[in-house]
Amino acid sequence: MSGGVQATTTKGQEWYILRGDMKYGPYEYKSLITMIQNSELYDYNYVWAPHLENWTLVGDLQEFSKDRLCRLIETKDHLAGSFKDRKVPRVDLVTPVYAHNDQTFFDGQTLSVSENGALVLLNDPLLLPGQKILLHFRTSDVNPVSFNVLCEIVRKNYSKQRLNVKSGLHYAVRFLEVQEHGVAQLTKWSRGGVAKEETNGIS
Secondary structure (H helix, E strand, O other), X not given: OXXXXXXXXXXXXXXXXXXXXXXXXXEOHHHHHHHHHOOOOOOOXXXXXXXXXXXXXXXXXXXXXXXXXXXXXXXXXXXXXXXXXXXXXXXXXXXXXXXXXXXXXXXXEXXXXXXXXXXXXXXXXXXXXXXXXXXXXXOOOOOOOOEEEEEEEEEEEEOOOOOOOOOOEEEEEEEEEEOXXXXXXXXXXHHOOOOEEEEOOOO
């Protein structure tokens, strides 16, 4: 399957989702946004609308890009109500991590963190939403003391950034259990200096 022509017009469009051999829909655009926020629709799922030539990955469509969704909120678009209202301080932060899924250790790095979760680039493209992993935040220039965090994967995104040939995926993770000194460090990162605000569930 290959992607079709991308368009930014969304009002009145009917969207369909392909899951295996089954086609579901039609859905309104705002319904798909809600599915993304509820971790029911992912970047690797195929969708189709009349303006597309073929079934296309959600992650390849401008309509569902992070920039597009942010603009909907900033301009107070009528679709903004589809987003979850969540305001947690978030900061861009690159620091090395190890991860373990009860079978294998693999390395990676954070791209942004908050007190409740993180966006990480991990050297394992096979992890799935719903899986639990242990993240070990390694010591670095920005992290004086290592700590562990039990996480749940809530979303996976294809990425052009790569750690090596086996990689290429970003994972959004939700923190379940954090070591005590890790809580203090996450709070320091999230609330110290100039932090971006993680708004409406976009991470």
